[in-house]
Amino acid sequence: MTTPLPAVIAAFLLILFAVRPPPPSAHALGGTMAVVHGSATTICTITAQPPVQQIQCWRNGRLLPPILPNTSFDAVAGGRNTLCGVRSGGFSLLCWNTTFSPKRIYNNASAPLTALTIGDSQICALRNVSSADNAICWRENSTSSSHIPKNPQFRVISSGLRFSCGVNVENRVLCWGDDAISNSIQSELRNFSMLDIHVGEKFACGINVTGCIVCKGSNDTGQLNTSPFETARPFSAVAVGANHGCAIRKSTGGVVCWGGKGNGRFSSKITDEISFESIVAGPDFTCGLTTSNFSIVCWGPGWPSRYYSTGILLPLQKTLPGPCIDTACDCNVYPGSEILCSGNGHICGYCDFAASIPPFLQPAVVVDRSPSRGLRRSLLVFAIVGTIGGIAGIATLIYCLWPGICFGKKKIHNSVQPTMTAAAPPPSNSSPPSRSSTLRRQGSRLMRRQRSGTSSKHADKAEEFSFSDLLAATDDFSPENKIGGGSFGVVYRGKLPDGREVAIKRSETSGKAKKFQEKESAFESEIAFLSRLHHKHLVKLIGFCHEREERLLVYEFMKNGALHDHLHSKNNVEKSSSFINSWKVRIKISLDAARGIEYLHNYAVPPIIHRDIKSSNILLDSNWAARVSDFGLSLMGPEDDREYRPTKAAGTVGYIDPEYYGLNVLTAKSDVYGLGVVLLELLTGKRAIFNGGEPMSIVDYAVPAIMAGEVGRVLDGRVGPAEGSEGDAVELVAYTAMHCVHLEGKDRPTMNDIVANLERALAPCDDSHGSISSGPISIVSD
Structure with missing residues (x-):
């Protein structure tokens, strides 16, 4: 039997344009939906649009309270009475039982997780590591990776009821677990080049490099009966239950299902004419994320009948179609990502390398149960690869030898050098802001296929x-x-x-x-x-x-300790007892701290709200430069000073923003309030809350005097009077502090304004020319 010419040309084009196959969808394995089965069926997803991508769950007809509502997650997966979630960035994996009692089973900032899957009781994940052994599994809450094939670098991993499989970097399927089943399926799939794999009870289905379904294993309940749609155009996603499978058609987004001892048992009229973004399977039912409004629909014989007649649309908030990331996508950005991610990054869409191949050249049938035919096709592909490889090798050798590229002598013309455009200049007198990845940017790798050549070692990795x-x-x-x-x-x-x-x-x-x-x-x-x-x-x-x-x-180590100790220690009684008993030094410390906070608010991506700015969290190094410390309460905040409402206020009495404490409204202006209190500490030498006969706040003590123009009355006597240009500088700091501690955040200045004022205040102390009053005070109310 001869192979048709179009198939040969198609194979050539697939090799030419898909040597590095497209990554699977970010939500194919351990994505943004999870099914927990066992004692109670529970559906959990990751919410779209709020600043915190929290986990929401539905069980027995009602919504459950959010899990860790102040924590963002990139992926969830479910199994028997088990739910697991990968925290944003991939460095931590938390799991819960049916009562949602948390247990962390993985934490490694240097090897973030890139994929997650749960079978009946086994939890498996992929890690971003330099070595080949990137898979790790846990069974019954203890590490057990003895059956994982040694030295593979997996792209995709899936756990079923009795075994697990993965697709390695060569697009080959390797399985482990129940030896009889896993060895059989691995053998049956040896001649197929796969992009994805999903495991059921005694069978597995996946998508090959042409986008078509391949199923192997036991067929005792019709799990392999995919013939009705083998000739269809490519599929974009697969979900496999105990004895059934479903797939999303790439062209329409519609779902087709098969298996389960009975034709059509797992199909549903409810899903007719519905387009889906992703699907996830329980043991005997399937749930999908709709394209139209990102809602969840579930169907199948195992879905509770009392919810079946209602249309099975679950009352969950909108669900993310993929993790929100801040790094560039391999191919394209998912439409509407900025809204879905609340401005905290974007979602990557599918890579479609075969889009440029004419439909008449795309192979129609690829699920082939004949080993001999599969072997002939493999030999044909091997021959084509060998021919192309030989030609490419010669061309590469000539290209390398001519300009000396392979020997480090390549010259890059100025016209093709990359350029960078900054939205705003960095703060003066400070190092240029590093736009390094934050926690959410680490998560860019999560649930995406690992890209060769993209891993880099950060010079300052912890x-x-x-x-x-x-x-x-x-x-x-x-x-x-x-x-x-x-x-x-x-x-x-x-x-x-x-x-x-x-x-x-x-x-x-x-x-x-x-x-x-x-x-x-x-x-x-x-x-x-x-x-x-x-x-x-x-x-x-x-x-x-x-x-x-x-x-x-x-x-x-910060040699000179915390600012709080220098201001309030009993040893700092006399003027000569502390280096900071100088207005120049105190203003310099104010400016240093303000620049650190300004970086968090304006240059970190996404912005960061510290939430606990106070003098004990401002440390002084050996050169008396101030540094902001203690990020244990910090949150990634919304951009443009939008309101953000955590479940409860956090901070320190005397420094916490009254608006945040009283109304639970958190913005970057909450940090401004804390800094304002620190400025008042530096000016007055008083604690944030001190005993003046009765407990009194430093705000109530200092602000009336500043408003009355009597700044000198509340200044720290240990420093001495501020006279001349130095007096003007101290007065500017005082007025800046007064605006920082306004009751309402909208009346407080931004960190840009504060830094500008403190720079102007420090200038005459550094013997610069000019007067403080030479320019307007940069207090702006938003």
């Missing part, structure tokens, strides 16, 4: 330390080495084996379940933010340690 090393560095966390505290932790001074002095924050160890989420959130927030943010006025994270219940963070 190191991972053993607990024993940090125990030795702090002399068993002796009280003598205790130097302070932060959100949910105590800070110790330590010395690493290589001689580096560090500050080590040890989270409070507590077995109470209610403390788990807070401790976990603070620990992971610090890693997520500080390992990706780089600015000379932000404290530098060196590394971390996580062993058992211990969570420790290692920072660069």
Whole structure:
């Protein structure tokens, strides 16, 4: 039998244009929908549009309270009485039982997860690691990877009821678990070049490189009866249950289903004329995410009958069609991503390399149960690859030798060098803002096929330390080495084996379940933010340690400690006792701290709200430069000062924004309020809340005097009177502080305005020419 010429040409074009096959959809495995079965059927998804991409769940006809409502997730997957979610960035995997009691089973900032799947009881994931062994599995909450094939680099992974399979970088399927089933399916799929694979109970289905369905394994319930639509045009997604499968037609978005001992049992008139973005299967039913309004529809014989007649449209909020990321997409951006992601990145669409191949050249039938025919096709493809490879190799060799490209001598003409355009200039006198990836940008890899050549090692990647090393560095966390505290932790001074002095924050160890989420959130927030943010006025994270219940963070040691101690320590009584008893130094510290916060608000992508700006979180290095520290309460905030409402206010009494505390309205202006209190501390030397006969806030103490033009009356006597141009500078700082602590956020200045004022205030103290009053005060109410 001869192979038709169009098939040969099609194979040639597929090889030419799809040597690197398109990545699977971001929601194909462990995506934004999950089915939890067992004691109670539960459907969970990741919400679209709110700033926090939280997990929402439906069970027995009612919505459940959001899971970790202040935490963003990129992916969810479900199994028997188990739900797991990958936190934004991929570095942490949390799982819950039917009562939603949390348990973290993975945490590694240096190897974020890129895919997630759950079978009946087995949880498997892919990690972004340089080694070939990127798959990891857990069974019954303990690591068990002994059956995973050694040294493969998987692109896709799937766990079923009895076994697991993955597609490696060569598009070959490898399976493990139940030896009889997994070996049989792996053997049956050996002649197919696959893009995707999904595992059921005793069978597996996937999409090959031409976009068509291939199913192998047991056919005792008609799981392999895909012949009615084998000749259809390519499919974009597959979902497999215990004994059935469903797929989305690429051309229309419609769903076709098969299997389950009975023709049409898993099809439904409800899904007619509905276009779907993605689908996920339970043991004996299927759910899909609709294209029209991102709602969830479920159908099938196993779906509870009392919900079947209602149209099965679940009352969930809109669901994301894929994870929100901030890095460039391989091919195209999903339409409407900015709205769905609430401005926090975008969603990547499908890569369609075969779109340019004329339909009459696309192979119509690729599901071939004849081993001999599959072998002949494989030989044909091999011959074509060999011919093209030989020609390409010669051409590459000539190209390399001619200009010397392969030997590092290639010249790039100026006309093709990349350019960068900044939306706004960086703050003056500070290092250019690094637009490094934050937690959400780490998540760009999540649920997407790994791209060759895109992995890079960050020069400042956080190191991972053993607990024993940090125990030795702090002399068993002796009280003598205790130097302070932060959100949910105590800070110790330590010395690493290589001689580096560090500050080590040890989270409070507590077995109470209610403390788990807070401790976990603070620990992971610090890693997520500080390992990706780089600015000379932000404290530098060196590394971390996580062993058992211990969570420790290692920072660069700040020799001169916290600003709070210098202002309020009993030792700082006389003028000569502290270096900061100088208006020039205090204004410089104010400016340093403001520049750090300005970077968080204006240059971090997405913006970051610190939520706990206070003098004890402003540290001073050996040169007395100020750095903002402690990101345990920080949140990625909405852009353009839109309101954001966490479940409860967080911060420190005396520094917390009254609008945030009273009305639960959080914006970047909440950090402005905290900085305003710090400015008043620097001016007056008083604590945020002090005892003046009775407890009194520094705002109530200082603002009336500033408004009356009597700034000198409340200034810190340890520094001395501010006269001449220095007096003008201090007065400008005072008026800036007064505007920062307005009750309403809309009346407070932006960080840009604050930095501009403090720069002008510092200028005469540096013996610059000109007067403070030479320009307008940059206080702007939004």
